[in-house]
Amino acid sequence: MDAAAWGLGTAVFLASTVEMVEAMTIVLAMGMTRSWRSTLAGVAASLIALAAFTAAAGYALVTWLPEAALQLVIGTLLLIFGLQWLRKAVLRSAGRKALHDEDQIYAEEVEQARSAGAVSSPGLDWFSFVVSFKGVFLEGVEIVFIVITFGLNAHNMPVAIVAAVLGCALVAAVGIALRHPLSRVPENTLKYVVGLLLSAFGTFWSVEGLGVLRPGRESLEWPGEDLAIVALVAAWFVLSRILVAVLRRTDPASSPTAPANQTVR
Amino acid sequence: MRGFIRGFAHFWYDFLIGDDWKIAAAVVTTLVMGAAVLLAFSPRDLVFTPIMGAGLMVAFVVVLRIDTRAK
Numbered sequence: 494m495d496a497a498a499w500g501l502g503t504a505v506f507l508a509s510t511v512e513m514v515e516a517m518t519i520v521l522a523m524g525m526t527r528s529w530r531s532t533l534a535g536v537a538a539s540l541i542a543l544a545a546f547t548a549a550a551g552y553a554l555v556t557w558l559p560e561a562a563l564q565l566v567i568g569t570l571l572l573i574f575g576l577q578w579l580r581k582a583v584l585r586s587a588g589r590k591a592l593h594d595e596d597q598i599y600a601e602e603v604e605q606a607r608s609a610g611a612v613s614s615p616g617l618d619w620f621s622f623v624v625s626f627k628g629v630f631l632e633g634v635e636i637v638f639i640v641i642t643f644g645l646n647a648h649n650m651p652v653a654i655v656a657a658v659l660g661c662a663l664v665a666a667v668g669i670a671l672r673h674p675l676s677r678v679p680e681n682t683l684k685y686v687v688g689l690l691l692s693a694f695g696t697f698w699s700v701e702g703l704g705v706l707r708p709g710r711e712s713l714e715w716p717g718e719d720l721a722i723v724a725l726v727a728a729w730f731v732l733s734r735i736l737v738a739v740l741r742r743t744d745p746a747s748s749p750t751a752p753a754n755q756t757v758r
Numbered sequence: 759m760r761g762f763i764r765g766f767a768h769f770w771y772d773f774l775i776g777d778d779w780k781i782a783a784a785v786v787t788t789l790v791m792g793a794a795v796l797l798a799f800s801p802r803d804l805v806f807t808p809i810m811g812a813g814l815m816v817a818f819v820v821v822l823r824i825d826t827r828a829k
Contacts, residue, residue, distance in 0.1 A: 565789075570774065573785050576818055577776040580825070589826060634773065699789060700810040706793050707800075714803040725811060732815050740826060 497719055501647045502656040504690040508639045509660030511683045512632040517668040519628030522602030523621040525672070531618035535625035543633040551641055561712045565702025567642040572699050575691025582685035583733050587740035646698050689733070693725035780824060784817035
């Protein structure tokens with residue numbers, strides 16, 4: 494495996510791990526408080542729906558879009574996605590937004606499950622089925638999106654798929670073993686790293702894809718070709734640290750009279 | 759049926775635009791401006807691509823500045 498494949502695999506593995514931790518929290522909350530049978534049925538149904546979604550989206554993208562257009566469309570989506578994560582990471586690091594807390598989310602899910610009424614023993618418990626289906630499908634679509642975009646653009650679907658499966662399997666194995674939300678996973682740090690990677694790859698591919706607008710429809714070239722991605726990761730990292738430092742210095746919450754972590758939505 | 763359509767639309771809005779529409783607006787605006795420059799002046803790739811990268815970073819800073827400005 495070359496450096497590009499390792500970079501691709503690392504980005505997809507980390508992103509999948511983060512998404513899977515969030516899905517696992519929902520599944521554990523439903524299974525532990527209501528019905529494991531119905532929760533697992535919801536998980537199975539969402540996996541079938543995800544497989545159909547993946548096949549349809551992958552086929553449509555590969556069949557209908559020329560390469561530069563593919564880079565522009567999915568590079569733009571990836572960039573929007575990455576910058577959302579990076580924005581939250583910068584705000585969290587600067588103390589402008591509360592940290593993501595898996596224990597708190599688990600407690601909220603459990604409370605919601607308990608307030609939904611008693612579980613009827615025969616048949617399916619629809620509440621846990623629907624909540625686990627929705628949770629796994631939503632997080633799963635994000636993983637599928639990352640696998641498809643990274644895999645297609647890097648021309649290496651096998652590495653993207655294997656990395657995602659490894660990330661999901663690791664979280665599932667640890668979650669099943671502990672039977673507790675994975676609050677010890679450094680999720681905020683992982684999200685920061687993934688935000689940086691998605692932003693760098695998104696910048697690279699979206700700009701490259703603008704070449705579809707020129708006669709010949711060929712991708713634009715970056716200086717240093719693929720090595721430019723490394724420079725972009727470094728540039729986004731430096732920019733984010735500068736923003737964190739500036740926001741910390743000008744933080745209204747640092748005033749003794751102002752409440753912390755409440756400044757931004 | 760209306761609830762399903764609303765839920766479907768909400769899911770995709772949430773997925774593609776996220777909780778801060780300004781990020782999507784900033785990215786799309788910067789890329790549209792870049793496309794206009796590309797078509798009007800045909801700059802050299804090796805000059806244009808890093809400038810676009812820097813432009814996207816400036817757009818991100820502007821969004822964050824709007825988010826965190828003192829009210």
